[in-house]
Amino acid sequence: MASERNVQTHNLPVRGPRPGGPPLAGPVEKAKDFRGTLKRLLAYLRPYLPAIIIVLALTITATVLTIMAPKILGRATTEIFRGIMAKMLRLPNAKIDFSYVAKILIQVSVLYSVSGLLSYLQQFIMAGVSQKIVRKMRKDVSEKLSRLPLKFYDSRTHGEILSRVTNDVDLISNTLQQSLVQFVSGIVSIVGVTVMMLTISPILTGVTVLTLPLSIIVTVIIAKHSQRFFSKQQKELGELSGHAEEVYSGHIVVKAYNRERDVIERFENINERLCDASHKAQFLSGMIMPLMRFIGNLGYVIVSVVGGILVTKRAITIGDVQAFIQYSQQFTQPIVQISNIANLIQSTIAAAERVFEILDEEEEKPEKPNALKIEKVKGDVKFENVYFSYVPEKPLIEDLNVDVKSGQRIAIVGPTGAGKTTLVNLLMRFYEVQKGSIKIDGIDIRDIHKNNLRRCFGMVLQDTWLFNGTIRENIAYGKENATEEEIVRAAKMAQAHHFIMALPDGYDTVINEEATNISYGEKQLITIARAFLANPDILILDEATSNVDTLTETYIQKAMDDLMKGRTCFIIAHRLSTIKNADLILVMNEGKIIEKGTHKELLAKGGFYAELYRSQFLGALVEVQ
Structure with a gap:
């Protein structure tokens, strides 16, 4: 579950040169x-x-x-x-x-x-x-x-x-x-x-070594210039990849606003810059090996001439000259190899x-040595003087107090950044409370083993998550060793059975890596079926029906009512129409509960919740402070 704060981004690491490539061809990233x-x-x-x-x-x-x-x-x-x-x-x-x-x-x-x-x-x-x-x-x-x-x-x-x-x-x-x-x-x-x-011959060795500085000078000069173009090539390649990903992921918006020509022109501009930088980088780095061969061949000519003179003077044999030429070839190759x-x-x-x-x-934080391993909970949840912040100088939740009784449906509403999702993250111990405590059935959640605590919860998020596998496997993710009967029953309760059976392979239909072979609403139904199968003691719903049509939403709400009977349920709501029947609505703003009550009570107060409701359903103008 994503936290409500700015996400820090990092640049992707730069790859180093590949073995066998031109020496010093690209920028080298060094360790600190x-x-x-x-x-x-x-x-x-x-x-x-x-x-x-x-x-x-x-x-x-x-x-x-x-x-x-x-x-x-x-x-x-x-x-x-x-x-x-x-x-x-x-x-x-x-x-x-x-x-x-x-x-x-x-x-x-x-x-x-x-x-x-x-x-x-x-x-x-x-x-x-x-x-x-x-x-x-x-x-x-x-x-x-x-x-x-x-x-x-x-x-x-x-x-x-x-x-x-x-x-x-x-x-x-x-x-x-x-x-x-x-x-x-x-x-x-x-x-x-x-x-x-x-x-074989110190004289020929000296002649061979004389060509080595020339090779090094040529390599360093070319690499110095090519490195600049390799850096530009990487930069342009990153921009091109980002542009392509952005356009293809939002192709519907591009077509809807007739901006195809604009994105093509931008692509061509970036592509042209990439082509220019790549051409110069590859041309310069490609010059290294021919020049190295030229210098090497120049050395062979000198060795052959000098060797021939030494043979005529009977200083060395013709076989030694042949061997020396082979050695001079072997001499430059490992130097280039080692530089790479x-x-x-x-x-x-x-x-x-x-x-x-x-x-x-x-x-x-490691579990306490005597951490409790509970199997089931009744569902009483109590927040006592809870304090939490992602950044020390910017408190998000301060002195929060909520008392939830078993079986109640608690809706949490408020603007973006109010702390709604953070509240659930603290409840699941994805983040630890910094001051105060959260208790379930009177037990501080920090005294409960995390695996056991999280086993008591079932989550259905607005952002669906399905893995590459069959629909059956994705639903069964909610319960280990689930039977076929349990999987089908959960799908029926989530109103997913009918569309699953309409697919060519039914429950054996394989969801591809991007889950693009089923609709967004169908993906949401599968995640809801997964929650039905888990049969948790406490439910967390993050606008679970936001991506399904109105008729399907009605069926799901009826099924949800059956599922939520006798269970504590936390509902993070964006559409206020879905929480009219909640036992308690908590209105959050800037990490504090500014209002609480039922839907009717909050409307009668005419406060922050009433303004939110009117802005959604009555078209009233909301004054921005």
């Missing part, structure tokens, strides 16, 4: 406390430390074997080159030792095969480890969300919470499964390749920080 968050994330990894050590060992071994292969393969190239040159010079015993070449090829094949097998094993193990870690994290978040008070959900958008539970956790999963191994592999590759190049992964790790730690923020949220 990198070290602290990393420490907490490593705590999730600790139970799987032996498996992770095995993965790292396999990764290092596979990388080392891959690094060794080019130099060994270079011996075969040298042997073939020696034999060919000997034949050309017609030297004695001028022949190629193919058995030696075959032996080298077998060695290289074994190295690559073992390296591939080890890579497969480390990916297999790491996939299992990462999914177990993420499963534990999702479980912790899910359990935490179930323990958080209503104020947590009231102060955040649904989109933000969903983004943290899904997108952020998925980003952590992908990083653990792929990027961690790639990062270690990249480091080992850089160190290993550098060592191997130095063993470093940015991704920054985004991942930021995502983990947002997940941990949920886990650190203040939970509902």
Whole structure:
């Protein structure tokens, strides 16, 4: 139930760059406390430390074997080159030792095969480890969300919470499964390749390293300019998505006022700006890899020329030059890879920080050790000197006193923000009373276990909530292990049976995710049937019949009268015609009860309630203070 106050909104988190994308292509979100968050994330990894050590060992071994292969393969190239040159010079015993070449090829094949097998094993193990870690994290978040008070959900958008539970956790999963191994592999590759190049020729190694600053300078310059356009792209994409959602959700209003051309023009303007920003961002980031290849190829040319000179001077062999060219290719690739992964790790730690923020949220106050577990209540409800505020400096409810007897129908009316819904939230212990007390059957509700307390209530809200499933399952949500007979009887009492049977699959009709395959009034009838099935001791109705036609409303009111007999009922009313028969009407304004009495008594007083009633039914002008 939404609280009556301003809802704080938060911007959705920005996604970091994807693995394999252009280096430094997009804006990177950084964690506020990198070290602290990393420490907490490593705590999730600790139970799987032996498996992770095995993965790292396999990764290092596979990388080392891959690094060794080019130099060994270079011996075969040298042997073939020696034999060919000997034949050309017609030297004695001028022949190629193919058995030696075959032996080298077998060695290289074994190295690559073992390296591939080890890579497969480390990916297999790491996939299992990462999914177990993420499963534990999702479980912790899910359990935490179930323990958080209503104020947590009231102060955040649904989109933000969903983004943290899904997108952020998925980003952590992908990083653990792929990027961690790639990062270690990249480091080992850089160190290993550098060592191997130095063993072949320090001169060629120096030539290769000279091209590295050029690569870094090009990457940084392009990334600096592309980042601005990526930021603009994200901004325009968000505006376009918001505009599309707004237009499609309100398409009836757009058509009713003939504003199609306006919304199309606005869409085209935003789309054009998005296209321009995306084109520039993608063009600039797309330039990085071709330029890196150009610089790399420039390095190959220099290495080939210098290597050729060294071969003629017999400083190194032709096989070593071939191996060095392969190593120079392997040298630049892990550098680009690590720069990508470093940015991704920054985004991942930021995502983990947002997940941990949920886990650190203040939970509902724990139950008292001796909390009562009641099964049924008679229905006497008493508010004694109740005080409550969402914001300390702005009291909402002050010194509220109400005494409700069992079986009474209590209507609560008043303008928006008067505290009507807050009163029900306090009664259900969605929020805790800050001063005073609320008692049911003489027992302070803070002394009753929340699950047992809420089991005594049945709620039918103005905003319907149905989940993706059959109509039968949605009605049965009101009672565990409900029988078919009970479900049908509840539907009949709510005047829903006739329209359900008219559907192609009857009670087995599946309500889609948005519940758009049935009308709003039919959705409300199903939620009312759910309340009938629950058979609660105390009912809370938030204008439960506001979305059904007049004839159906009449039938529902008759059924409601049967349901409410002998039960305490709180009715939050917006249409005053629905509460004429209430035993007591509480008129609230600014958190206080300013009038109370029956419908006739309040009309006779000619006060605030009478003004409200006349404004709805007699068309009288209400003076706005």
